[in-house]
Amino acid sequence: MPLNRLIIKQFRNIEACDIELSTGFNFLIGPNGSGKTSVLEAIYLLGHGRSFKSSLTGRIITNECDELFVHGRFLNSDQFELPIGINKQRDGTTEVKISGQSGQKLAQLAQILPLQLIHTEGFELLTDGPKHRRSFIDWGVFHTEPAFYDAWGRFKRLNKQRNALLKTATSYRELSYWDQEMARLAENINAWRQQYVDELKNHAEQICQAFLPEFDIKVNYYRGWEKSTPYQSILEDNFVRDQALGYTFSGPNKADLKIKVNGTPVEDVLSRGQLKLMVCALRVAQGQHLTQKTGKQCIYLIDDFASELDGQRRKRLADCLKETKAQVFVSSITESQIADMHDNNGKMFHVEHGTIEQG
Ligand SMILES: Nc1ncnc2c1ncn2[C@@H]1O[C@H](COP(=O)(O)OP(=O)(O)OP(=O)(O)O)[C@@H](O)[C@H]1O
Ligand SMILES: [Mg+2]
The missing domain is CATH 3.40.50.300 (P-loop containing nucleotide triphosphate hydrolases)
Known part of the structure; x- marks a missing residue:
């Protein structure tokens, strides 16, 4: 509108x-x-x-x-x-x-x-940590999957509680009840993000290619934990490691969008101007995808x-x-x-x- x-x-x-x-x-x-x-x-x-x-x-x-x-x-x-x-x-x-x-x-x-904001500092989307790219994915999921916002909010709250519990728990049994709900939410969040990136990927690669024709550009989703392992098992199997760290190491809070140029991470190859162009291309692709999918x-x-x-x-x-x-x-x-x-x-x-x- x-x-x-x-x-x-x-x-x-x-x-x-x-x-x-x-x-x-x-x-x-x-x-x-x-x-x-x-x-x-x-x-x-x-x-x-x-x-x-x-x-x-x-x-x-x-x-x-x-x-x-x-x-x-x-x-x-x-x-x-x-x-x-x-x-x-x-x-x-x-x-x-x-x-x-x-x-x-x-x-x-x-x-x-x-809204899509394109500004001079915007290339942090490509050069800084996964937080920015997660927000990029989540912008799209938020606008296409109505249940995402609540689920993601609940996951973040549970994760905080789990991190607090990790500091005092004497055995995994004290966490297992909470982990079931966390795992359920994580699987849903992951499925929505995966589907979103699958849908956006080809279009995003094409627009990036149109802006930067001299490069071969590939966009891939990383869920935040090992593929094909249920999140519940990740939580249980890594209890000792998580306890030593004092926080839950793997999960949807570690998800990322991996973007490679000629097989190498973008920030190692592209100039600052080219990075900005790519950010532009990604944001335009995302806006166009939203319109195609929802009419918005x-x-x-x-x-x-x-x-x-x-x-x-x-x-x-x-x-x-x-x-x-x-x-x-x-x-x-x-x-x-x-x-x-x-x-x-x-x-x-x-x-x-x-x-x-x-x-
Ligand atoms: N709280 C405030 N109250 C009053 N004026 C403010 C306040 N915060 C910032 N300003 C002033 O408002 C103006 C805002 O400038 P803005 O960043 O919108 O400029 P711009 O036209 O985008 O300039 P540029 O071309 O340099 O980017 C500045 O002159 C700034 O000093
Ligand atoms: Mg200004």
Whole structure:
């Protein structure tokens, strides 16, 4: 669902902003520190309940103000408007409103607003630990498998309890009751992730190949424990090791997406620019897969990224996004940097000292 109106109040240097958006490309143009990233951050907050830059609410509320608001109006497939909003106070209190109803959960916002963020630090998806790639897989599973969110939450809570029990248990028998439930959840979580990656894999490899034709790219899923061994046996067989470590070593909390280029881990082969291109390709592939599978459109937030791609690749990215008819927000310092992404459907916004004007 595209956003057709965005209202921001007291968010970083944006005191007040109310803009009508294009359902296609929206360009945010302005000098350093003008508020371009803040607009993207506000949209991200609407979909995730948190910023992608700071975990501290106090940092994103405008200095000297007590609270912030972000409201969005979406157009659903029947062209009805769906208003959603988030309010955050300095003490961390968060209120979510959907269709005028208060007290809604953040996960509901995330369901309504599937977002893909592409920004300059984004290549940590490929170079940092598996946590980022697990989140990548789980974004897709969350939007395609309704039972995943609860199951994953329950697994993480049980895992925490198990780690505490490991420190005091004198025999495996003290854990076996809890492990049955943990194993059941782990098998489900794994099956959903495996199915998701199986479905995404070919498409993701193709798009990566289109962005980086000089490489042979392979994407594979790792479940977090030995294949073909039931998770229950992993827990039981490794009790002594886990106890010595003080935590459960194997499991869905260790799952990963293994990405290889010409048979070698990506970070050892690709340049920084190529890594960024691959992140772009993976995120576009994931958004396209979501649309094919569920009919849901995802919104792309592209921060300062186009400027780092050469003209040909910038155009390829824009064409890919236009093909999916996705709504896209692109920030850039100058208009010339986004000239090859612009078309008649796009809207241009000029950002200066926290003020956003269409023009
Ligand atoms: N809590 C806050 N209250 C008021 N202003 C803030 C707050 N936090 C950050 N700022 C200011 O708001 C502006 C936000 O800039 P933002 O990151 O959106 O700029 P940008 O247009 O993306 O710039 P760049 O091109 O350098 O990436 C900065 O000038 C920053 O100093
Ligand atoms: Mg910025």
